[in-house]
Amino acid sequence: MVASRVDPASGDYVVELGSGTGAVTRALLEAGVPATRLIAVEIDSEMAAYLAEVLPDITMIHGSATDIGQLLPAEARGRVGAVICGVPVSMLGMDEQLAMIKAMLALKPHDGRFLAYSYRPGSPLRAARLGLTAERLDFTLRNALPASVWAFRAAGAGCEQGT
Numbered sequence: 001m002v003a004s005r006v007d008p009a010s011g012d013y014v015v016e017l018g019s020g021t022g023a024v025t026r027a028l029l030e031a032g033v034p035a036t037r038l039i040a041v042e043i044d045s046e047m048a049a050y051l052a053e054v055l056p057d058i059t060m061i062h063g064s065a066t067d068i069g070q071l072l073p074a075e076a077r078g079r080v081g082a083v084i085c086g087v088p089v090s091m092l093g094m095d096e097q098l099a100m101i102k103a104m105l106a107l108k109p110h111d112g113r114f115l116a117y118s119y120r121p122g123s124p125l126r127a128a129r130l131g132l133t134a135e136r137l138d139f140t141l142r143n144a145l146p147a148s149v150w151a152f153r154a155a156g157a158g159c160e161q162g163t
């Protein structure tokens with residue numbers, strides 16, 4: 001569901017934060033995102049090394065999503081089409097949430113939003129409090145826990161219903 005919300009033909013870079021062992025990363029590749037334009041960021045050194053080994057053609061960055069502004073390769077700056085947040089941001093403190101959200105939106109994704117997946121019944125982020133608008137894009141029961149894909153934008157950026 002996440003991959004279906006990314007335009008693989010846009011020519012832009014796709015940034016996935018918190019790539020883990022790569023379930024979403026692989027889905028993005030299968031959906032047609034070119035490996036040369038897929039950038040994955042993972043804070044865990046073992047998982048980052050594993051993904052770099054099994055998917056050698058993507059750009060694998062070992063580091064924190066909060067630092068994506070500095071970690072992003074020069075060629076991708078200003079050319080980010082989509083940002084996918086796999087980091088469970090809602091489990092962070094409010095200051096950390098704000099820092100990560102600021103870092104993601106500063107990439108200026110061309111669609112103006114970042115995507116996040118969640119197993120909560122409602123929005124995983126307190127959107128209004130964080131200065132965001134939230135839109136549930138997809139929902140499925142075909143997951144061990146029912147799952148949703150959400151899109152978040154800066155409030156005032158011209159979109160959808162808040163949550």
Ligand SMILES: C[S@@+](CC[C@H](N)C(=O)[O-])C[C@H]1O[C@@H](n2cnc3c(N)ncnc32)[C@H](O)[C@@H]1O
Nearest residue numbers: 018019020021022023042043044064065086087
């Ligand atoms: C829900 S899991 C993602 C699962 C992933 N889709 C997979 O297939 O394994 C969240 C991931 O975010 C990573 N993570 C947590 N905090 C992070 C941060 N600040 N920066 C980057 N990655 C982080 C965790 O190590 C974990 O791999």
